[in-house]
Every structure is written in C-alpha cells, then in structure tokens.
Amino acid sequence: MKPKRREKTKKVGPSKRVEKASSALQKIVADFVEARAPKNTLLTVTDVAVSQDLRYIVAFVSVYPDVGDVSITKLLNADYRELNELIAKQADFKYMPKVVFEIDHGERNRQRIDELLSQD
Template structure:
C-alpha cells in the first residue's frame, strides 16, 4: 500500500514516462505505460509498460533501458523533485495475462 505522496509521485512518473516513450519511440510499435511503482524511500521507481505487437517487446525494453538517462533528465526538467529515483523499466506481464484471460472468457 502506497502512501499519498508515493502514489502522487508514481502517477506523475507514469504520465511523464508515457509522454517520453511516445515521443522517443520509433513508431513501429505501440508502447503503453500501465503503471509506475516507487519504493517507500523514493529511491527506486519501476515503470511498467506493454508493447504491441508482442514481437517488439524485447526491442522496446532494450530501447527504454538505453534511454534511462535521457528519461531521468526529462523527469528532472518537468518535476520539482529534489532527489530523483533510479528508474527501472519492465514489461507488464500482469497486464498481458489479464488481456489473455479476457480473450479466453469471451
């Protein structure tokens, strides 16, 4: 359970990540940021995203990890956080599993 400050920062980071990845991506795939989690001490943030088509997942994850420092600069420019967290990017397999279950149930 995240505190109110953690939740607010997580939402802000997720929004910024969506803007950044949308602007920087190659447009061959669709990258959708699903959520961001931040540690209680605000030192680490994990950004979860999905990629369509699925065949571009590995490339998109490599791209996001390569752009981590640029994303850090982008967040610094667009927020007033005194100390920026270390950013991790991960594929949101939970969302993929939910989508798969939805197709099975239909």
C-alpha cells in the same frame, strides 16, 4: 473506569506523497515512452511502482503488437539520461530516482485466458 486508549492503526499501502509522485512520474514516463516508440508499435505505460523513499521506480509498459520484449526494454532503459533530464525539469525530487522499464504481461495473460475460456 477509564476508557481504553485508541490503538494506532498502521496504514497499509503507499503514502500520499508516494501516490502523488507516482501519478506525476507516470505522466512524465508516458511522454518519454511515447516519444521513443518505434514506428507501427504502440507502447503504453500501464503502471508505475515507486519505492517509499522515491529512489527507485519500475515503469510497466505494454507493447502492441508483440515485437520483442527484450528489445523494447533495452531501447527504453538505454535512454535513461534523457529520462532523468525530463524528470529533473518537470518534477522536484531530493534524489534522482532510478527508473527501470519492465514489460507488463497482464494484457497478454488476459487474452490467453479469454482464448482458453472460449474453447469450451
């Protein structure tokens, strides 16, 4: 009896190429955000989501103290040309990725959950 052929298993999750690009981009974006942070405000890049074709990036940023999410994202998204220059200098991509900044509400949600749990 012939042994059965092994079925190919599909990889779930990003490829090594995307993971490598994501970690490099997180550092570049973090340096960019740090330089653009308003006084008395701590901006932290918590995650960078990269599309499989490396053309789109969503950078998640946490803000402390909570000074206005819309103004921070507008500030960061307005300087996209400078960020593109940084990416071009520090990374080698076939296409220049489009970067969009989003506020990461995870920390705020965790604090709210802690408040609710401590009320009991």
